[in-house]
Amino acid sequence: MKFGREEHARITAAIREAEKTTSGxxxxxxxxxxxxxxxxxxxxxxxxxLTVPLLLIPFGFNPSWLPGFSAGWTAAHLAATEITVGLTLAAYAAVQLFVFALVCLIGCIPAVRRAMTPRTLRAGRCRRAAMNQFLAHGLxxxxxxxxxxxxxSEFDHHVxxxxDEGIHGLVDAEVWMDAVAVMARHLKAGRAAEGYEAAVALCGQVLARHFPPAPRDRNELPDRLVEI
Incomplete structure (x- = not known):
């Protein structure tokens, strides 16, 4: 998902319009x-x-299941035991290597990798990234x-x-959740710019109620969308 120049301009305009009614x-x-x-x-x-080869044991897994590990003859003499054990271990190692490579390959698909990652882990990493941006831009x-x-976050489907502490304690969490829900709906529909515009408008209303414009109010942060 990419934002064009026009979409950046629309989001900038939405921020400026929202900040007209607040010092936030x-x-x-x-x-x-x-x-x-x-x-x-x-x-x-x-x-x-580690687990898939173990699940094959009840089904009688043996090296003959894999091509190249058996010539079709069975050694019954006691002296052949070490060879049989060695082939079995090699077969298990081959299955493990195959499973490991297959899962890594499938995990390269973005949708699969997202599904493999627990929602709580994705949310936690997005929260840390958001906090880093909060501090980096001086909010x-x-x-x-x-x-x-x-x-x-586009990949993680997370908003x-x-x-900041000046406004956080004055506003119920449900208010922010409403803004998150509105933006998430727009993002899901592929309307990212509209999502930001709607969320900015809701946040602006909250800030306006608690922090109206000051007599000598100044714009402390750039009014824009940053893509990373």
């Missing part, structure tokens, strides 16, 4: 991804590589601590709104 500051960030979640794919691959140093960040 609104900032928008759109992340195409906050993590590749490669560690999750590797964990799945390692776990399945925590506004004069009255009234900065609000609207953050969305996060962070309000």
């Amino acid at each position: 500051e609104i900032f928008c960030v759109f992340a195409h991804r906050v993590s590749h979640h490669a560690d999750v794919v590797l964990a799945w691959a390692a776990g399945l590589a 925590h140093v506004t004069e009255n601590r009234t900065g609000v960040l609207i953050f969305a 996060e709104i962070i309000a």
Whole structure:
């Protein structure tokens, strides 16, 4: 998902319009991804590589199941035991390697990798990324601590709104959840710019109720959307 020049201009206009009625500051960030979640794919691959061969044991798995591990003859002499054990271990190792590689390959598909990553883990990583953006863009140093960040991660399908301490304690969490829900609906429908416009308008209304414009109000943060 890419934002064109016109969409950036619309979001900037929405922020400026919302900030006309408040001394608060609104900032928008759109992340195409906050993590590749490669560690999750590797964990799945390692776990399945260890368990799948064990699940084959009740079915009588033996090296003859794999091409190249048996010539079709069975050795019954006691001296052949070490060879049979070695072939069995090699066969199990081959199955493990195959499962590991297959899961890693399937995990390269974005939708599959997202499904493999627990929702709570994705949400936690998005929250940390949003907080890093909040601090990096100086929303925590506004004069009255009234900065609000609207953050969305495209890959993780997650929306996060962070309000600074000056406004956070004055507003019920449901208010922010309404803005998150509205934006999520627009993003799901592929209308990202409209989602930001709607969320900005709702956040602006909240800020206007608690922090009306000051006599010498100044714009402390750029009115724009940042893509990362």
